[in-house]
Amino acid sequence: MSRVFVTHQLPGERLPLLAQQCDLSIWEQPGLLSAQGLRAGLAGCQGLVCLLTDRIDAQLLNAMPQLEFVSSMSVGVDHIDVEALTRRGIPLGHTPGVLVDTTADTAFALMLAAARRVAEADRYVRAGNWRLDNAWAPDFFVGKDVSGATLGIIGLGAIGQAIARRAAGFNMRIIAWNRSPMQVPGVEMVALEELLQSSDFVSVNVALTPTTRGLLDAQRISMLKPGVVLVNTARGGIVDEAALAQALDTGQVYAAGVDVFAQEPVAMDNPLLAHPRVVLAPHIGSATELTRARMANIAVDNALAALSGEPMPFCANPQVYR
Numbered sequence: 001m002s003r004v005f006v007t008h009q010l011p012g013e014r015l016p017l018l019a020q021q022c023d024l025s026i027w028e029q030p031g032l033l034s035a036q037g038l039r040a041g042l043a044g045c046q047g048l049v050c051l052l053t054d055r056i057d058a059q060l061l062n063a064m065p066q067l068e069f070v071s072s073m074s075v076g077v078d079h080i081d082v083e084a085l086t087r088r089g090i091p092l093g094h095t096p097g098v099l100v101d102t103t104a105d106t107a108f109a110l111m112l113a114a115a116r117r118v119a120e121a122d123r124y125v126r127a128g129n130w131r132l133d134n135a136w137a138p139d140f141f142v143g144k145d146v147s148g149a150t151l152g153i154i155g156l157g158a159i160g161q162a163i164a165r166r167a168a169g170f171n172m173r174i175i176a177w178n179r180s181p182m183q184v185p186g187v188e189m190v191a192l193e194e195l196l197q198s199s200d201f202v203s204v205n206v207a208l209t210p211t212t213r214g215l216l217d218a219q220r221i222s223m224l225k226p227g228v229v230l231v232n233t234a235r236g237g238i239v240d241e242a243a244l245a246q247a248l249d250t251g252q253v254y255a256a257g258v259d260v261f262a263q264e265p266v267a268m269d270n271p272l273l274a275h276p277r278v279v280l281a282p283h284i285g286s287a288t289e290l291t292r293a294r295m296a297n298i299a300v301d302n303a304l305a306a307l308s309g310e311p312m313p314f315c316a317n318p319q320v321y322r
Contacts, residue, residue, distance in 0.1 A: 002022045003025070003044060004025070038055075069093070077092060078209075085317060104166060144229060155179075175195055201231070235260050256279070261283075
């Protein structure tokens, strides 16, 4: 019977089905699995079900010659050396589609919170700073209007399109840039530079790849329309965080909503943490009970397919089946 290692106890109802089909081992200790724990747990296993916090690099894969499949409970697979898996003919499962609306909701929540200074106002009230002598004024916690503004969407995949549908309800003008040409009703496709220069709000929604890493570098951030609000729910490596912090310092960027960071967990000396108009979240774009359960179920179904010798329903490197 094949041995399968799962790096965390999973939600959903399908994990017991996997236990019936293999010799299943689950990491059940508090906290996340360390690199050493991953190596030890995976030793001798034919299958792996992992999270986006598990680094699956070539060095680890070289030490696991018996490995036959990997299934990740994530949409993005930048934590995994996909090329190394593909060279060995190992299928990689992931969980696309199921978190589209949940992540779009998060992006829009961050956009609204940053524009209307919600987190800043919350801290102000909790600190006891709202008093009779400053109870209201015409300029008291004024923010940016979302309704009727121009939204620029960088990456018009499923999540970007879901954000566009939400923006239409706010009567926003919607422009977008995508790496490949496409047509979406109600969305005007523009060059990236035009998007940066024209948008009152910018939402980052591309996958992290070698071509998108550092896409919003210091030069492109300097092109942003003064007073813009930037939201990133994609991956941290896409945006130059130091350049974004500097743009916040100068006021070119009015506010930001950030769910993802180049280093996670985020370092406490990250300059974005010092800005009162940055709304921060710890990579919770897909964090609803229903969505996480659906993601776990898909990850298990990918593993079950691999165990039975069938193609994974959602495979990130389908070329291994050709």
